[in-house]
Amino acid sequence: xxxxxxxxxxxxxxxxxxxxxxxxxxxxxxxxxxxxxxxxxxxxxxxxxxxxxxxxxxxxxxxxxxxxxxxxxxxxxxxxxxxxxxxxxxxxxxxxxxxxxxxxxxxxxxxxxxxxxxxxxxxxxxxxxxxxxxxxxxxxxxxxxxxxxxxxxxxxxxxxxxxxxxxxxxxxxxxxxxxxxxxxxxxxxxxxxxxxxxxxxxxxxxxxxxxxxxxxxxxxxxxxxxxxxxxxxxxxxxxxxxxxxxxxxxxxxxxxxxxxxxxxxxxxxxxxxxxxxxxxxxxxxxxxxxxxxxxxxxxxxxxxxxxxxxxxxxxxx
Amino acid sequence: xxxxxxxxxxxxxxxxxxxxxxxxxxxxxxxxxxxxxxxxxxxxxxxxxxxxxxxxxxxxxxxxxxxxxxxxxxxxxxxxxxxxxxxxxxxxxxxxxxxxxxxxxxxxxxxxxxxxxxxxxxxxxxxxxxxxxxxxxxxxxxxxxxxxxxxxxxxxxxxxxxxxxxxxxxxxxxxxxxxxxxxxxxxxxxxxxxxxxxxxxxxxxxxxxxxxxxxxxxxxxxxxxxxxxxxxxxxxxxxxxxxxxxxxxxxxxxxxxxxxxxxxxxxxxxxxxxxxxxxxxxxxxxxxxxxxxxxxxxxxxxxxxxxxxxxxxxxxxxxxxxxxxxxxxxxxxxxxxxxxxxxxxxxxxxxxxxxxxxxxxxxxxxxxxxxxxxxxxxxxxxxxxxxxxxxxxxxxxxxxxxxxxxxxxxxxxxxxxxxxxxxxxxxxxxxxxxxxxxxxxxxxxxxxxxxxxxxxxxxxxxxxxxxxxxxxxxxxxxxxxxxxxxxxxxxxxxxxxxxxxxxxxx
Numbered sequence: 001x002x003x004x005x006x007x008x009x010x011x012x013x014x015x016x017x018x019x020x021x022x023x024x025x026x027x028x029x030x031x032x033x034x035x036x037x038x039x040x041x042x043x044x045x046x047x048x049x050x051x052x053x054x055x056x057x058x059x060x061x062x063x064x065x066x067x068x069x070x071x072x073x074x075x076x077x078x079x080x081x082x083x084x085x086x087x088x089x090x091x092x093x094x095x096x097x098x099x100x101x102x103x104x105x106x107x108x109x110x111x112x113x114x115x116x117x118x119x120x121x122x123x124x125x126x127x128x129x130x131x132x133x134x135x136x137x138x139x140x141x142x143x144x145x146x147x148x149x150x151x152x153x154x155x156x157x158x159x160x161x162x163x164x165x166x167x168x169x170x171x172x173x174x175x176x177x178x179x180x181x182x183x184x185x186x187x188x189x190x191x192x193x194x195x196x197x198x199x200x201x202x203x204x205x206x207x208x209x210x211x212x213x214x215x216x217x218x219x220x221x222x223x224x225x226x227x228x229x230x231x232x233x234x235x236x237x238x239x240x241x242x243x244x245x246x247x248x249x250x251x252x253x254x255x256x257x258x259x260x261x262x263x264x265x266x267x268x269x270x271x272x273x274x275x276x277x278x279x280x281x282x283x284x285x286x287x288x289x290x291x292x293x294x295x296x297x298x299x300x301x302x303x304x305x306x307x308x309x310x311x312x313x314x315x316x317x
Numbered sequence: 318x319x320x321x322x323x324x325x326x327x328x329x330x331x332x333x334x335x336x337x338x339x340x341x342x343x344x345x346x347x348x349x350x351x352x353x354x355x356x357x358x359x360x361x362x363x364x365x366x367x368x369x370x371x372x373x374x375x376x377x378x379x380x381x382x383x384x385x386x387x388x389x390x391x392x393x394x395x396x397x398x399x400x401x402x403x404x405x406x407x408x409x410x411x412x413x414x415x416x417x418x419x420x421x422x423x424x425x426x427x428x429x430x431x432x433x434x435x436x437x438x439x440x441x442x443x444x445x446x447x448x449x450x451x452x453x454x455x456x457x458x459x460x461x462x463x464x465x466x467x468x469x470x471x472x473x474x475x476x477x478x479x480x481x482x483x484x485x486x487x488x489x490x491x492x493x494x495x496x497x498x499x500x501x502x503x504x505x506x507x508x509x510x511x512x513x514x515x516x517x518x519x520x521x522x523x524x525x526x527x528x529x530x531x532x533x534x535x536x537x538x539x540x541x542x543x544x545x546x547x548x549x550x551x552x553x554x555x556x557x558x559x560x561x562x563x564x565x566x567x568x569x570x571x572x573x574x575x576x577x578x579x580x581x582x583x584x585x586x587x588x589x590x591x592x593x594x595x596x597x598x599x600x601x602x603x604x605x606x607x608x609x610x611x612x613x614x615x616x617x618x619x620x621x622x623x624x625x626x627x628x629x630x631x632x633x634x635x636x637x638x639x640x641x642x643x644x645x646x647x648x649x650x651x652x653x654x655x656x657x658x659x660x661x662x663x664x665x666x667x668x669x670x671x672x673x674x675x676x677x678x679x680x681x682x683x684x685x686x687x688x689x690x691x692x693x694x695x696x697x698x699x700x701x702x703x704x705x706x707x708x709x710x711x712x713x714x715x716x717x718x719x720x721x722x723x724x725x726x727x728x729x730x731x732x733x734x735x736x737x738x739x740x741x742x743x744x745x746x747x748x749x750x751x752x753x754x755x756x757x758x759x760x761x762x763x764x765x766x767x768x769x770x771x772x773x774x775x776x777x778x779x780x781x782x783x784x785x786x787x788x789x790x791x792x793x794x795x796x797x798x799x800x801x802x803x804x805x806x807x808x809x810x811x812x813x814x815x816x817x818x819x820x821x822x823x
Contacts, residue, residue, distance in 0.1 A: 059688050181377075294676060
């Protein structure tokens with residue numbers, strides 16, 4: 001008991017009692033939550049270790065073995081692999097045969113294989129983000145509460161977007177790989193479909209937060225639905241749309257790399273093959289190229305977004 | 318603020334005449350818009366050429382797309398009607414038919430007769446070139462013996478007399494308007510009110526009587542005729558074999574496979590067996606046996622699918638949790654308003670950028686090599702990538718906090734750690750948790766795809782079902798499970814987030 005403490009009045013004691021009760025309950029919930037989390041985590045770790053091909057503690061000493069596998073015979077090998085230059089170690093095997101992948105434009109001028117494939121992956125990302133943006137743009141106004149009073153239409157469009165977003169990309173890619181031949185188009189379709197759902201959702205949330213005064217003005221002078229949307233809503237949401245488009249582009253560059261690795265062409269496929277076959281210089285060259293491309297795309301998109309919508313562009317999703 | 322000033326239409330026109338640039342908009346803006354649109358169109362044309370989209374779509378096998386899509390929700394039963402030279406028939410089902418062994422479905426109506434026939438030994442007939450097909454289709458030997466192994470060829474073959482039951486007429490009913498009847502040297506197909514009679518006078522002499530209806534096609538005269546009945550199925554009619562593909566809506570043998578003792582029994586029969594039936598397998602109760610049969614259903618592999626799905630969930634959960642636990646202390650080093658050390662800030666931030674920019678795919682491939690295929694690789698890949706992403710987001714959140722709380726705590730003489738605990742944490746913790754939840758949910762989705770490169774989870778199983786086996790009904794099953802999981806976690810994460818940071822949960 002400190003000097004400050006005094007006998008409390010009845011109501012004061014009641015308040016204190018309630019406060020203590022609340023604090024107690026809060027503590028209990030926190031502890032309970034942590035215990036649940038800990039149990040779930042332990043169970044998950046045990047389960048993943050149990051179902052993994054290699055056991056964690058058996059493999060841990062060998063964790064960095066792959067780093068050893070990744071050391072090229074000399075530093076210049078990476079550069080040679082990157083630019084398809086002939087290697088002094090060329091023994092006729094695929095491992096050191098860099099010039100083999102050259103894509104000749106004229107008799108002497110060529111595009112190195114990895115740059116070509118990187119361009120392909122980038123194009124997959126850009127092309128499908130544009131397609132996704134187009135359809136997301138068309139759909140989002142039908143899903144926004146302030147523009148589509150019809151509950152039924154809104155609900156249907158939102159459900160469609162949800163399914164497009166949640167449908168595993170790998171299944172779409174696999175399905176179209178079975179119908180079309182191997183190549184980047186299944187990847188484009190898969191990424192586009194996912195992008196429609198993802199951008200549609202972000203877009204309609206922006207539209208729902210738009211200022212309705214311009215729309216009311218157009219309604220007052222007798223504008224129809226399309227005119228109201230086009231002249232009243234679109235101008236104010238367009239910068240945000242562009243910002244989300246760029247954000248999605250960053251994500252899609254990664255997504256198209258991954259889909260490439262499961263058979264959708266582009267740089268991802270080459271990376272998977274070269275890691276699998278132990279071509280260390282080629283792997284390093286691809287990783288280097290991919291790494292710098294992703295950084296470049298991120299920086300460019302961040303710069304453009306900052307110009308478009310200021311600093312609020314950095315809230316992610 | 319004063320009220321609106323009202324101006325008449327005439328005045329407005331006068332103003333617009335005096336300052337046309339205000340009304341018409343600037344030329345610069347218009348040119349920029351046109352440039353963007355033209356650029357977009359050009360880029361789309363370039364991509365069309367770059368990916369050869371027209372060419373690929375033109376060469377695609379669109380017929381198979383319909384079959385694959387139908388496979389998602391239906392299955393085919395494929396009896397073959399084999400026709401011997403004398404016009405007698407046999408109906409057989411493939412080994413892994415969804416109807417199981419000894420099938421006699423009621424939509425296949427057979428008329429049988431008993432005949433006595435002399436069958437030459439396979440080795441002898443293999444030498445004579447005229448009728449190798451006939452003898453092999455009527456062989457009583459194992460299928461491989463028709464080629465004739467050395468010891469068999471040495472013993473002279475004895476012609477044998479056999480009494481056997483053969484089919485003289487087979488009627489296959491697809492639906493109320495579609496059926497095929499195979500008789501001696503003829504097949505009659507009825508579909509959508511039209512009837513097609515096909516003469517089967519031996520190899521190379523398959524001939525339709527009259528013109529072929531729209532649903533029948535014969536690419537080469539005299540050879541097989543394909544009958545396409547739409548969703549209900551299709552059939553190939555050849556001189557010695559009529560292959561039936563009858564399609565049924567639903568997932569075949571979803572609970573018990575054809576090897577299970579419970580196969581083909583109704584729900585009440587199965588329940589009776591479980592509750593009061595005699596033990597089928599003396600080792601275990603009928604309930605345990607039924608459960609075991611369901612888990613190890615050879616067609617649907619329920620246990621394996623559920624295990625792989627759980628792996629995917631666990632990968633996202635553990636990966637995101639670890640990532641946020643590691644990103645949490647590091648982000649205090651990266652935030653320039655917390656740690657006033659430029660070098661340390663930059664080093665931590667670049668470290669986050671590095672983890673983020675080495676793609677999740679690269680991490681996944683590396684850790685698959687390090688740990689072997691399985692969820693450990695997936696966990697590590699998600700953990701590494703998201704430590705970078707969450708670290709970046711967390712440090713940005715820290716840099717945007719309100720300094721007043723910190724100053725208040727500092728002004729009463731609190732220790733540095735207490736300043737962070739009471740001045741900073743209450744502001745950012747809900748945001749941190751909300752972002753971690755968001756990534757947990759989005760990783761549940763992306764964990765599927767890194768699984769496909771070997772990093773554990775349902776991705777690889779999906780990929781195998783699609784690419785190597787074309788089991789589209791299994792793909793549909795897994796997709797349904799994934800969608801359920803994603804929606805559940807989506808709602809759960811939304812619920813928790815709106816609890817944490819109020820209704821506007823983004």
